[in-house]
Amino acid sequence: xxxxxxxxxxxxxxxxxxxxxxxxxxxxxxxxxxxxxxxxxxxxxxxxxxxxxxxxxxxxxxxxxxxxxxxxxxxxxxxxxxxxxxxxxxxxxxxxxxxxxxxxxxxxxxxxxxxxxxxxxxxxxxxxxxxxxxxxxxxxxxxxxxxxxxxxxxxxxxxxxxxxxxxxxxxxxxxxxxxxxxxxxxxxxxxxxxxxxxxxxxxxxxxxxxxxxxxxxxxxxxxxxxxxxxxxxxxxxxxxxxxxxxxxxxxxxxxxxxxxxxxxxxxxxxxxxxxxxxxxxxxxxxxxxxxxxxxxxxxxxxxxxxxxxxxxxxxxxxxxxxxxxxxxxxxxxxxxxxxxxxxxxxxxxxxxxxx
Numbered sequence: 001x002x003x004x005x006x007x008x009x010x011x012x013x014x015x016x017x018x019x020x021x022x023x024x025x026x027x028x029x030x031x032x033x034x035x036x037x038x039x040x041x042x043x044x045x046x047x048x049x050x051x052x053x054x055x056x057x058x059x060x061x062x063x064x065x066x067x068x069x070x071x072x073x074x075x076x077x078x079x080x081x082x083x084x085x086x087x088x089x090x091x092x093x094x095x096x097x098x099x100x101x102x103x104x105x106x107x108x109x110x111x112x113x114x115x116x117x118x119x120x121x122x123x124x125x126x127x128x129x130x131x132x133x134x135x136x137x138x139x140x141x142x143x144x145x146x147x148x149x150x151x152x153x154x155x156x157x158x159x160x161x162x163x164x165x166x167x168x169x170x171x172x173x174x175x176x177x178x179x180x181x182x183x184x185x186x187x188x189x190x191x192x193x194x195x196x197x198x199x200x201x202x203x204x205x206x207x208x209x210x211x212x213x214x215x216x217x218x219x220x221x222x223x224x225x226x227x228x229x230x231x232x233x234x235x236x237x238x239x240x241x242x243x244x245x246x247x248x249x250x251x252x253x254x255x256x257x258x259x260x261x262x263x264x265x266x267x268x269x270x271x272x273x274x275x276x277x278x279x280x281x282x283x284x285x286x287x288x289x290x291x292x293x294x295x296x297x298x299x300x301x302x303x304x305x306x307x308x309x310x311x312x313x314x315x316x317x318x319x320x321x322x323x324x325x326x327x328x329x330x331x332x333x334x335x336x337x338x339x340x341x342x343x344x345x346x347x348x349x350x351x352x353x354x355x
Contacts, residue, residue, distance in 0.1 A: 229325075
């Protein structure tokens with residue numbers, strides 16, 4: 001019970017720290033402190049923080065630290081940070097689709113925000129999103145914020161967030177601070193392996209930083225396990241499984257051996273799991289009958305690495321099912337979170353030292 005309370009306290013603290021995609025340096029500082037307090041050795045690289053214990057090869061986990069937010073691009077003008085960081089807000093045909101912009105435009109109305117200095121995390125003021133619209137001339141999504149008129153271009157603006165726990169459900173902007181908190185907590189439970197914390201996943205860039213680390217040390221592997229949340233359309237669908245596995249995404253097929261190992265562990269431990277790619281295939285069969293557009297298998301950090309590495313780096317994913325994806329009220333059950341901890345302990349062989 002005490003371990004659970006420690007995890008919740010950690011998650012409450014981390015979710016309050018800003019980590020807007022493209023401006024994660026301040027969050028890396030917070031992570032370094034928390035990891036070193038738990039005995040990990042921390043090394044910084046461009047776009048990547050690596051934590052290692054006394055047995056780095058015990059297991060290798062990865063989680064992206066960036067969350068959605070805004071970036072100031074002019075006087076009282078703000079853009080969706082993921083579009084800017086991903087170079088998807090230009091005038092050269094690389095802009096975001098109109099469908100995606102319309103999906104986001106009303107998602108954050110009246111949401112409180114806070115500006116910060118990207119290197120130190122120093123507080124620059126608070127405000128509230130008052131209006132969002134698609135600029136027809138720039139084909140881009142523009143936000144207006146009350147209270148941050150003093151900011152200069154380049155200042156990141158995070159959605160002000162707090163963890164809410166109700167009816168055994170965690171909610172907030174969980175992607176991906178939830179699994180980040182799990183990894184940090186794992187070191188407190190005695191984990192001695194390696195954890196990677198990557199930047200700019202939401203803009204599709206994180207895989208480059210992680211793959212570069214493996215190439216830097218010529219460290220081929222098929223044991224990488226990437227942790228994340230996994231979106232479902234509603235809480236009922238999300239609650240049908242405690243954890244989510246994958247055999248593939250839109251870019252690549254994952255390692256069969258380690259994926260099977262995770263599935264076997266779930267069965268041994270009595271943890272309910274499902275495969276996201278199978279779920280999508282089932283949904284697409286129905287959508288095909290209806291003549292509706294099919295769902296994508298999604299483009300994950302791991303899939304991008306596997307595709308680019310050409311066999312040099314392989315692995316699988318382990319995810320927590322959520323509802324309300326990419327909103328301020330994304331939710332996950334405490335039961336899923338507890339099962340996730342249990343799996344991480346067994347995968348890494350930490351279970352004996354954790355008790």
